[in-house]
Amino acid sequence: MKISVDTEKCVASGQCVLLAPETFDQNEEDGTVVLLAEEPPAGERDAARQAELTCPAAAIRLAEA
Ligand code: SF4
Structure with missing residues (x-):
């Protein structure tokens, strides 16, 4: 699984961070998504799909490998 994010589209809702906090974070200044892991930890794969x-x-x- 490989994740990519488009910070131009992101509206800083924070849902992805709530669902998968080891995969996504938010920029401290504007709240836009920060990708912590292109490959989510094993325990967060379902959560990453949910975030998508x-x-x-x-x-x-998400691209399934
Ligand atoms: S990428 Fe995350 S923070 Fe940005 S709009 Fe989507 S769910 Fe919200």
Whole structure:
């Protein structure tokens, strides 16, 4: 699994961080997404998929390897 994020699209809702805090973080200044791990930890793969589905800006892309 490989994740990419589009910070231009991100609306700083923070849902991805709540779902998968070891994979996503938020920029301290504007709240936009910061990708911590292109490959999410094993325990957060389902959460990362959920984040892709629930991101209101469709700013998260997952490619299944
Ligand atoms: S869920 Fe989407 S819009 Fe919200 S912070 Fe994460 S990437 Fe940005």
